[in-house]
Amino acid sequence: MTGPTTGPDLHSWYAAVGAVLAKAARKDPADMPEDAWRSLVATTRDGIEINPLYTRADEIAERPAPGAFPFVRGGDRSGLPENGWHVSARVEVDGDVARTNEAVLDLLGQGASALWLRVPAADVAAVLKDVYLDLAPVTFDAGPDLVAVSEEFLRLLDERRSAGDGVTDRSAVIADLGAAPVTDAFSGADAAALGDAVEVAVRASEREETLRTFVADGTVFHADGAGDAQELAYAAAAGLEYVRALMTAGLTADAALRQVSFRLAATDDQFQSIAKFRAGRLVWARVAELLGAPEAGGAPQHAVTSPAMMARRDPWVNMLRTTLAAFAAGVGGATSVTVLPFDASLPGGLESTSRSFAERIARNTQLLLLEESHLGHVVDPAGGSWYVESLTDSLAEAAWSALQAVEAEGGLAAAIASGSVAAAIAGVRDTRDSEIAHRTAPITGVSEFPNLGEPPLDASRRGGQGYRYGKAFEDLRDRSDAHLEATGSRPTVLLAGLGPMAETTGRVTFVANLLAAGGVEARNPGVTAADQYAGAREGERIAVLCGADRRYATEGSDAVRALRDAGVSTVYLAGAERGFPADAAHRPDGYLSVGIDAVAALSTLLDQLGVK
Structure with a gap:
C-alpha cells in the first residue's frame, strides 16, 4: 500500500514525524529519510498495511446507498427492526x-x-x-x-x-x-x-x-x-x-x-x-x-x-x-x-x-x-x-x-x-500465538494485568481443547492452581531491589505483572541493596534482580553473588542481557525483559520451581 502523497501540510507532517523519530533515535532530523513515517505502518495478520494517517488522498468514490449492489453499506433491511439489527x-x-x-x-x-x-x-x-x-x-x-x-x-x-x-x-x-x-x-x-x-x-x-x-x-x-x-x-x-x-x-x-x-x-x-x-x-x-x-x-x-x-x-x-x-x-x-x-x-x-x-x-x-x-x-x-x-x-x-x-x-x-x-490457518494462528506469547498482542487479565488473587479454577474448569487466544498463559495458571491445591501455596519468587525505589519501581512492577501471568507470586520485601538480601529471603530458590542498567554496571555482579550467597539457586535479571556488564564475574542465569517469549520463560520458571 502506498502512503498518502498529497494534501495540505502533508509534507510538514512527514517532517514532524521524522523529527520525533529522530529524537527517539538520538539522530539529527536531517539524517532521517523522507519516508521515515513508514516505520509507523502496522501490518495485520492478513498482510494488510495500516497507515498511521489517512487523508483525502485516500478517499474513494462514494459507495452506492445501503441496500444497493454491491451492498458494502448494508443489505436489504426488510424484516429488520427499525432500531438497527x-x-x-x-x-x-x-x-x-x-x-x-x-x-x-x-x-x-x-x-x-x-x-x-x-x-x-x-x-x-x-x-x-x-x-x-x-x-x-x-x-x-x-x-x-x-x-x-x-x-x-x-x-x-x-x-x-x-x-x-x-x-x-x-x-x-x-x-x-x-x-x-x-x-x-x-x-x-x-x-x-x-x-x-x-x-x-x-x-x-x-x-x-x-x-x-x-x-x-x-x-x-x-x-x-x-x-x-x-x-x-x-x-x-x-x-x-x-x-x-x-x-x-x-x-x-x-x-x-x-x-x-x-x-x-x-x-x-x-x-x-x-x-x-x-x-x-x-x-x-x-x-x-x-x-x-x-x-x-x-x-x-x-x-x-x-x-x-x-x-x-x-x-x-x-x-x-x-x-x-x-x-x-x-x-x-x-x-x-x-x-x-x-x-x-x-x-x-x-x-x-x-x-x-x-x-x-x-x-x-x-x-x-x-x-x-x-x-x-x-x-x-x-x-x-x-x-x-x-x-x-x-x-x-x-x-x-x-x-x-x-x-x-x-x-x-x-x-x-x-x-x-x-x-x-495454522500459519496465521502460529503468528498470533507468537505475538501473544511475546506480549506484543496483550490480553487484559491474562497476559497483562492478571489478577492472581482471583479464586482458583477447580480441576473441571482447567485445560480444555478449544482454541483461545490466551490459552498458553491460562495453561500456566492451571499449573499454578494445581500447585496451590496440592501444597496450599502458590509458587513464589523473590524480588531483589538494587537501588532506591524510585529507580526500581518500573522494573519491579513489570516483573510482578509478568510472573503473575504465569501464576507465580512475586514477593517484594522492599530491599534496596545487596547487603539486605540474606535477611530478606524466606526460602525462595529463585530471585529476580530489579534495578537500573547504570546500577547493574557498577553493582550488578556483587548483587548476583550476594543472592547466591543468601541461598538463591537461580538469579534472573529484570532487563535485557545487554544491560548487564559483559565482563562481570557473577552473571545472572536468565533475563526477563520486554519482548521475550513470556510463555516459554514462564514455563521454564515453573519447571525450575518444581511445579508440575
Whole structure:
C-alpha cells in the first residue's frame, strides 16, 4: 500500500514525524529519510498495511446507498427492526420442552428479537408455541437432523396458516434452516448430507415465506485461528459450493443465492471487525455478479461474538470484549448479533454467577447499544471514513485472493480434504500465538494485568481443547492452581531491589505483572541493596534482580553473588542481557525483559520451581 502523497501540510507532517523519530533515535532530523513515517505502518495478520494517517488522498468514490449492489453499506433491511439489527438469543432444549418454551417467550419479552435454536425435530412446535414467527426470525442449528427439523418447521408453518395465524404477508416469516455440510466437515461436527440439504432448499425456495437453507459458516474457521480474510474467503467458498449444488439441482442463480446466509465472528478488534462485515458483503456481491444475479448478492449476516477471544481468567473482562464486538458487528451492518455470555469459555459457567445473570448481561449489552445509544438509527455510520473504507477494500482484496486459491484447488471441500485450508490457518494462528506469547498482542487479565488473587479454577474448569487466544498463559495458571491445591501455596519468587525505589519501581512492577501471568507470586520485601538480601529471603530458590542498567554496571555482579550467597539457586535479571556488564564475574542465569517469549520463560520458571 502506498502512503498518502498529497494534501495540505502533508509534507510538514512527514517532517514532524521524522523529527520525533529522530529524537527517539538520538539522530539529527536531517539524517532521517523522507519516508521515515513508514516505520509507523502496522501490518495485520492478513498482510494488510495500516497507515498511521489517512487523508483525502485516500478517499474513494462514494459507495452506492445501503441496500444497493454491491451492498458494502448494508443489505436489504426488510424484516429488520427499525432500531438497527436483531438481538439473537441462543437457545438449546435441555429436555424439558415446556420450560424451554417459557424461556423462549421470556427472552422475547426481555429484548431478544430473534432465536438461534438447537432443538430436536419432535420438539419444534412445542418450543415455538406462541412465538410470532413473522416478528421473530428463527435460525436452526439442526446438524444431521436437518431434514427432520425442516419438515417439522414447514409443517408448523402450514398448520398455523390453515388455522388462520393472521399473517397477511407470508414473506415476513423469516427463518434460516442452518444447513452447513461443507464447513461442518472442517470442524468435525455431524452434518446432513449435501444432497439432502439441497432437496430441502429446493422445497424452501418454492414457499412464500423467506426461508434460507444454507449458512456459510465462517466461525468454524475463526474458531481454529483463521485471520479475518481467511474467514471471509472460506465462508464465501462454502456459499459458492452450496450455490453450485443448487444450480445443478435446477435452481436459477438468483434463487440459489437467496438460499444462502452467512455467519461470521465479531472480535474486540473494533475497526477490523467493522471492515470485515462490510468486506464480506463486497466479496459475496462480486460472486453474485459473476453468477449473473448481482441483485441477489445481499445475503444476511449473523454475527457471533468470538469464543476464541474469551478468557477463562478474570472473565469479567469478557464483558468489555463482547461489547466492542457487538458494537463492531452492528456498525459493520450485521443483520443479527448473538453475544455470548461473559463466562461462556468456562465449562458450566462461572461458579459464583447464575446462568440467568450471564445471559441477561449478554442480551443487555446489545440493548444498551440499540435502545440507549441508538446505534442502529444510523445505517453504516463508518461509511466515508478514509480508514474504514480503505481497510474494507484491502480486506476484501485479501479475501478474494484467498478465495481464488481455494477455487484453484477445486473448491472448499477439496481444499479442506487436501489440508491446505488447515495449513493456511495454522500459519496465521502460529503468528498470533507468537505475538501473544511475546506480549506484543496483550490480553487484559491474562497476559497483562492478571489478577492472581482471583479464586482458583477447580480441576473441571482447567485445560480444555478449544482454541483461545490466551490459552498458553491460562495453561500456566492451571499449573499454578494445581500447585496451590496440592501444597496450599502458590509458587513464589523473590524480588531483589538494587537501588532506591524510585529507580526500581518500573522494573519491579513489570516483573510482578509478568510472573503473575504465569501464576507465580512475586514477593517484594522492599530491599534496596545487596547487603539486605540474606535477611530478606524466606526460602525462595529463585530471585529476580530489579534495578537500573547504570546500577547493574557498577553493582550488578556483587548483587548476583550476594543472592547466591543468601541461598538463591537461580538469579534472573529484570532487563535485557545487554544491560548487564559483559565482563562481570557473577552473571545472572536468565533475563526477563520486554519482548521475550513470556510463555516459554514462564514455563521454564515453573519447571525450575518444581511445579508440575
